[in-house]
Amino acid sequence: MDKLTEVLTRKFGYDSFREGQKEIIEHVIAGQDVVAILPTGMGKSLLYQLPGYLMEGSVVIVSPLLSLMQDQVEQLKMLGEKRVVAINSFLSFEQKEMAFRNLSSYKFIFTSPEMLQNERFNHALSDIRIAYIVADEAHCISQWGFDFRPDYLRIAKWLQHYRQTNVLALTATATTNVVHDIKDTLLMREPYEYIHSLDRPTIAYEAIEVKNAQEKLAWILGRITSTSGPGILYTQSRKKTEMYAHELQKRGIRVAYYHAKMDQDDRILVQQQFQQGQLEWICATNAFGMGIHKDNIRQIIHDHIPTSIASYMQEVGRAARDGAQSIASLLFTATDVEQAFYVAMQDFPEEADIRLAYESNNIQLQLPETTARILDYWKEELTEQETTRLFQTIKQKKWTEIQGLYTMLQNGVCIREQLLHYFDEQLTNRPKHCCSKCSLPLQEILVDRKQLSEKSEEIDWKIKLDELLHS
């Protein structure tokens, strides 16, 4: 057995690498910059974890999404790795100081882009040996990415201090433009690029145009009560997640809603219930999905046109991790385009906001948090005119993208082909069950829902306590 496979087995419990993993890891170990694009669920975390065990020094992972960071730390700890730390704004001053003092004792150091500006942290980092730097969710670096985080752009200045250290950029979805931005911002020198096909052959696509919201609801209730999950129903507002969950509950479905306004404890419980099979369906906003480790999701339903193709791919990609046939259904009406654009533009700075930002130093009080954060960044980099022009362009692009998505759903062309085309990829092998424009024998894809035996939901704490702890 070669050394890489040996570590793979010993540390991670797998017998063999998946496609692409080994090449990427070899390049990281060889000290080369790497950009790797792999669809969700293809073993991305292994790419930054494994080389760490074969190299001296700590791995610094910059991750823009705090909830994801928490999940990654937990996953590593579950593998038995104790030398993990997450340095972010959740830590108290004392906890940070403690972490800085012991920095070299950690193999994996997770941190957020904003922490890169912390002087004490940088001082501590300069004293330790860094094996390589990982930019996770690298698409957030690009303003063309669907999840643009202006804070993340500050990584460019920070990286100037680490010109000798190689960088590994990871993301699940990126267009050519986004890849270009990533390489640029991360100051990469002739990086090794690995782009995995974004196609997921076992996910069939279904687009259904309906007249109005009532028809949508009827369709959704019909589908979920008659066919089998587990599944996620994505919708755009907290209210709607609750409405759908309520309607489905009335029809005997084991379902819960999930959105960002819930208590953290409750969110975790819902995730666990879903993972353990206590729930068949989740009605969720796009807040649901990160850190869900469930292999057997069979259906994803969208009741709206998503605000970007990349985010749609990510949400759909949560199905079929086990490789078994699954289906992604999208319901839309003609007016959903405007709605999607409205949602996409919610925190987007208007011309007046931009003027305000350049005139005043205290925009936090007057603008939504995200808007203020974005403008605070650009104010340091560009003139007012340039910023205004920049946002006009982005807005225009966004509109084109959403329109494009709408056309994609409506026209007669294969959905899979069009989705891949957006990421500059050609479809090479059409799966048997492709999409509603090609061939889609639903009876072969969907499984009839078994009516659950009406287990009396009697509440008795003594019984539950016995289930939890056997005597």
Next chain:
Amino acid sequence: MYFQQLLLLIIHKFQGERSSTAPYYLLKGKKSGQTIQDVTYFQLHPYFSLYPKLAKETYEEEIMKLHAEGFIIMNESMIAITEKGLHQIVSVRRPFYNGWILRGNEFIFWGRVELIVQTLSQFQGNEKKFVPVQKNNEIHHFVKAFLHERDFQSKTFVANFKKQLFHLLENTQLLEIHRNLFVYRLSGYKNSGLTWEQLASHHHITVLDVKFLFIECLHILLNEITEEKYPDFHALTKDIYVQTPLTDSANKTSKLFEKGYTIEEVARMRFLKRNTIEDHVIEIVSVNPNFPVGSFISDEQIQQVLQIAQERQTKKLKIIREEIPDLSYFQIRLALTKGEEING
């Protein structure tokens, strides 16, 4: 209904002398001079800081409901219970809370129990790698140390722990709903706890009722735990009772008083307003009846204030001051705080 009855009870205790925001600040545990002093004035210790996360809108919604039902009357400066409202609470069970010394820390206790039960359950299911429901790192460290000090993988430990939990829950002060909420919120091997929402719909009550019943359940359990009867659970109560119920700032002021500084000097040294330091004095006196107040007010003056309050049946500063304009509002507040200690 449970939460509304609790609100009515609190409003009743305020005796119509405070505005509609006072019960809100009390439940949130606002650390202002006024709220802290009211705790002593109106004997509201059990309810202080019961639910620091209470949203203003949620609270106002409940108040509007009580108002619409005719259980309370209110205007800009005061809120009071009506005869009809009183009927709602005279015959109901008195809730048991210990807010003043717990201040939300009961959830630290809960988190420890939750993580221990999950760990034991996972180990019994032979799935030792699992994602903890509890995310708080300090609780992780605590539980890890707790379990390592004990032979937690042995059958006897689990059996013993379960037995203690069982007895604890059989406590007759608890209602059956308390026990159900507590146990059904727990998670274990292939067995997740229920969300507040799910608990509420199972019991046909509101989410707010569930949360306050759950908090009450924790307070009752904690009150019951003694080292002799529940040795393992007693260990889980470490550091959850507030030692000095003073705010950090009042504590600093108190230390300076001990060194003999005056109000003005303390204010100057700490770059704070005189008013703030006066608030601290009230807070300190509320907590520590032995704190000497002779330099701020004489015994005679205290008696004078108390007498007026008694005669006029009020604790409103303005009314009292009309009769003794020589005293400052601060002195009147101080006298009333001392008075509660004498009577209470």
